Amino acid sequence: MTDHPQRPPRRNAWMLWTGAGVVLALVAVLIIVAMTGAGSAGAASSGGDDYLRAGLNKPTADLLALDPMTDEGTVKAPTVDLTDENGAPLTLAQFRGKVAIVTVNDDRCTDECALFAQDIQAADKDLTAAERADIAFVSINANPYYPTPADELAWSTQHGLSSLSNWHYGTGTPAQLSKTWNAWGEPVELDAKTRTVQHGTDIFVVGPNGDEVDLAQFGDGSADTAPFGHGLAQLAVDALPSSERGHVAGSDLPAPLPGGTGVGDTPPAVTLPKLTGAGTVSTSSDRGKYTVLNFWASSCSACTTEMPDFEREYSELGGKVAFLGVDVSDATDAARTFAAKYGVSYPLVSDTKGATAGRFRVTGLPYTVILSPTGKVLIRHPGAFTHDELDFVLDDLDTSLPPTTS
Template identity: 75%
Template sequence: MTAPTPTPTRRARAAVLMWTGAAVVLALIIAIALVAIAGKNSTSAASSDDYLRAGLNKPTADLLSLDPMTGEGTVTAPAINLTNENGTPLTLNRFRGKVAIVTVNDDQCTDQCALFAQDIQAADKDLTAAERAHIVFVAINANPYYPSVSDTLAWSKQHGLAALPNWYYGTGSPAQLSATWKAWGEPVELDPKTRTVEHGTDIFIVGPTGNEVDLATFGDESADTGPFGHGLAQIAVDALPAAQRGKVAGANLPAPLTDGTDVGATPAPFSLASLTGSGKVSTASDRGTYTVINFWASSCSACTTEMPDFQREYGQLDGKVAFLGIDVSDPTDAGRSFATKYHVTYPLVADPKGSIAGRFRITGLPYTVILSPQGEVLIRHPGTFTHDELAFVLQDLDTSLPDNDD
């Protein structure tokens, strides 16, 4: 698959951040972001003042690919005239006086949009009740093959967003959707044979007066749910009038420390006793390949649904990516029985006292960390990864990996 030719948006910013989403077709993202900001005070990256204005540190702003619209003049957000997932009219004007976080979203996606749904939930959780009353999340359906409100409602329920009172998922006829994508400058490409789509991944922050104030993007980095969600909440709160702003929960992505375990850090290799074999297993032997480290336990109910997906992806990649499962604070026999039950064939190790889990600051199980071939932390993802989500992230990191569509 190749990315479509970039087309200029209404703000002289070319962006082709495309991805595919379908219930049975895995996504392969190909992202090219070329930013050209006009104005004598513009620079190729946001200034430190911009980050302070948004209440973010630079690592978090970089995680969101934040592009503050300072110095670009007033840009009025295009209109939205669609139908919400509950069948009521959805217009952007109804949110005047509030901050709207606007994205284009595929209602058949099982990978990246599903990851971004987790970011939205994390962002909403970091808001105070007062802030939540003034901030809404608005999605525009990117899939004209599934344009009904039942499709957008089903997706919203499946990914935990239907329960949010400030979530709105607009859809309409194919002609209405096409006109809306065009107005927002978001590229969407259609494949009639597979009924799948590729679309832009911009995140538009629209202020209370209806003007765009910030632009961000979501990609595989949105799998870092905690800091990504916090950053999204923070830039939304920053767009509120000062009197409506409160303290956003969560934390910025810390600057990577030598031998740390945050995104961007390069942890020293570690060794643990094999859970299913003899001797020890060291992450040092996995240098040179991407490494998926999954923290789990036999007592973790979510792990029972995730581990078969990890085993499936491991088998499909045929050794092209290293996998390591870490059984945390578990009786050895229980961990072995669990691994046998789910027919796990990739290396598993025991962390009986949770020392490695503590070193990686694992906040709950399951939890996945992905390392680069050089051992750098690229992804920290709390909670479950589905097979499609994991495949999407790995294929985005390494485009030479096979696109398994089974």
């Protein structure tokens, strides 16, 4: 395979600032597959009915910003000649006969690339063992300031990818990396002063014969972990020969339901008694602001790491975003002690019997739902949010928010 200078221009090229102290801008939408509504509103729409060829419904295709290359003719994937996170040679040629999912990622990213790492894990989980052996997730380092295999291994381990047998993170000298970015047509801009990078977020699906089959993006809806991962797995399996395709677990995004609590739905306001003091708190009073609705409990171990990050984000935003913590099926004294321990200053309410959590179809804690200023569900995120991830999402939803620290 050789580099090709006449590479088709990339459509909807996403760019991303990452690194310490810089968290800028893409929409992130987070949900769990069985609880969702429509795909993210900002995602690019797939062309015609090509999403049907890819085995996806339209909301899922839109979530991935699917751009099938059916109108591009035959496009050979460029070469990759790098070193992987274990110090071994990494070339695209070694995946001939397999499907390669190729992306450019920053090995110092703590937000968008970190969220995409969760998608890869979800995609890998949705594959059968046989499919897993025939599909490789190949990443190219976007950060020449941290170019060693040890840097790639540390990031991969931190984000749960080093345990995947089909994960490969390539790096090299700055010159090698630049050559590779250019060959793939991925824009990368460098800021030597802050040692941060800005890079494209295309997802290239390369078939067994080395041709590019599909182009997607981990921009908009990339953080919709379960459905995005399912869609990624489906794209990869669809690129295999028909005789090698097996069952892909997971589900597509369903269409919105009137009055539901999925993405795109506008559920009734949450109104619950205060955890401390008399009276109730209702999300209806927060209309006009984005609202972070966080379900937690004192018995939840992951909540112990998440709650301080939420408090930090809340204090940094100075009330410009509404926060409401919902304590689920917890002993009141234990919940109050827990909240006091972490110095939570945003409103907390008690969902004593878990009825509200049930209405929002929360299956595990912590769980976060973000509502628009009109009360529409924009984001559903199972599991813990870090400060950087939450800040990234909120900053992209509301560009008028003040800058915060990372």
